[in-house]
Amino acid sequence: MALQVKRAFKYRFYPTDMQAAELSCTFGCVRLVYNKALQERTRAWYGEQRRISCAQSSAALTEWKKTGEPAFLTEVSSVPLQQALRHLQAAFGNFFARRAKYPRYKSRKKSRASAEYTRSAFTWREGELTLARMAEPLDIRWSRPLPAGAEPSTVTVSRDSAGRWFVSLLCQDAIAPAPATDAAVGIDAGLTSLVTLSTGEKIANPRHERRDRARMTRAQRELSRKVKGSANRDKARRKVARVHARIADPRRDFLHKLSTRLVRENQTVVIEDLTVRNLLRNGKLARAISDASWTELRSMLEYKCAWYGRELVTVDRWFPSSKLCGNCGTVRERLPLHVREWMCDCGAVHDGDVNAARNIKAAGLAASACGAGVRPQRESSRTGQSAMKQEPPRREP
Numbered sequence: 001m002a003l004q005v006k007r008a009f010k011y012r013f014y015p016t017d018m019q020a021a022e023l024s025c026t027f028g029c030v031r032l033v034y035n036k037a038l039q040e041r042t043r044a045w046y047g048e049q050r051r052i053s054c055a056q057s058s059a060a061l062t063e064w065k066k067t068g069e070p071a072f073l074t075e076v077s078s079v080p081l082q083q084a085l086r087h088l089q090a091a092f093g094n095f096f097a098r099r100a101k102y103p104r105y106k107s108r109k110k111s112r113a114s115a116e117y118t119r120s121a122f123t124w125r126e127g128e129l130t131l132a133r134m135a136e137p138l139d140i141r142w143s144r145p146l147p148a149g150a151e152p153s154t155v156t157v158s159r160d161s162a163g164r165w166f167v168s169l170l171c172q173d174a175i176a177p178a179p180a181t182d183a184a185v186g187i188d189a190g191l192t193s194l195v196t197l198s199t200g201e202k203i204a205n206p207r208h209e210r211r212d213r214a215r216m217t218r219a220q221r222e223l224s225r226k227v228k229g230s231a232n233r234d235k236a237r238r239k240v241a242r243v244h245a246r247i248a249d250p251r252r253d254f255l256h257k258l259s260t261r262l263v264r265e266n267q268t269v270v271i272e273d274l275t276v277r278n279l280l281r282n283g284k285l286a287r288a289i290s291d292a293s294w295t296e297l298r299s300m301l302e303y304k305c306a307w308y309g310r311e312l313v314t315v316d317r318w319f320p321s322s323k324l325c326g327n328c329g330t331v332r333e334r335l336p337l338h339v340r341e342w343m344c345d346c347g348a349v350h351d352g353d354v355n356a357a358r359n360i361k362a363a364g365l366a367a368s369a370c371g372a373g374v375r376p377q378r379e380s381s382r383t384g385q386s387a388m389k390q391e392p393p394r395r396e397p
Contacts, residue, residue: 061073258297322355
């Protein structure tokens with residue numbers, strides 16, 4: 001049975017001069033309304049111990065339009081402004097639920113320039129999208145088709161730091177589950193090989209950042225020499241942003257293709273619960289770890305497994321996958337990072353990455369079958385005894 005999901009389809013478009021001016025003004029008004037509403041809610045709480053609801057902020061927005069200073073708010077569509085208030089309400093909801101920090105003000109330079117339009121603020125006719133207060137449809141590059149018969153319920157227009165324009169269409173989509181298979185795979189993340197599979201296959205790390213590192217260094221050096229606030233500095237900033245895009249776009253495309261392949265070929269995917277935030281504290285490897293984007297790969301595997309009816313199993317972060325002998329089950333006391341191949345006391349010779357991937361797969365399948373976390377007991381390999389035991393899954397604080 002097909003899974004009904006709301007799915008966003010993102011495309012690049014090229015606005016006319018009038019459309020670019022209208023959207024730029026809308027971005028500024030959205031940022032102003034968000035910041036002003038956040039300021040009022042913060043002042044009311046800390047000054048009067050009073051909470052302001054989204055409906056009260058919406059009423060205040062109507063009053064702001066009648067005053068002299070922000071009267072230009074009437075020059076743009078009211079829907080993106082109302083959506084900004086709803087986004088602020090959602091940010092406060094996440095804060096009170098302890099899922100996020102206190103909402104922050106949107107910066108003109110650092111925050112993402114975007115505006116969200118609901119169904120009443122755009123027209124969708126015969127594959128052409130026309131936003132409110134615009135006479136012409138957007139010139140969209142349809143890099144892939146929308147689902148048959150799908151109509152967008154929400155449209156989000158954005159502009160990145162490199163000056164590129166994008167439109168995201170939220171549509172209802174039916175995703176058919178992938179054909180069932182008995183295959184399972186364990187994945188060991190690394191730097192030399194981005195991932196090593198339990199089948200023995202090693203997928204090389206493209207190292208997108210290293211490829212453009214010289215170009216990035218040169219662009220950043222030019223930016224540092226420009227006078228702050230000048231037009232030349234803005235041009236140099238855009239150049240740096242374009243280099244960042246040259247790195248990020250191929251990386252994201254590679255991870256999408258890799259994650260899709262792993263999900264389609266395997267019924268069960270087993271990964272490690274890596275604490276990337278702690279690993280980034282390593283000054284020598286932080287740049288390479290960031291370029292590998294293990295967190296983004298995991299996020300893709302999570303939602304694609306949910307889409308296509310696959311099972312994603314996460315192995316405990318303390319599981320010694322590299323030190324565990326997959327042949328006899330003993331655990332080495334020490335295994336330096338530079339040791340890529342080692343021999344166990346039982347005589348088995350292991351490739352470190354392949355052995356780790358196979359151990360991750362075995363632990364994940366055991367955890368899936370038993371419904372509990374499976375983790376080897378930390379015993380010396382000199383005992384020659386099996387070190388497997390079951391433990392309940394760890395609970396995050």
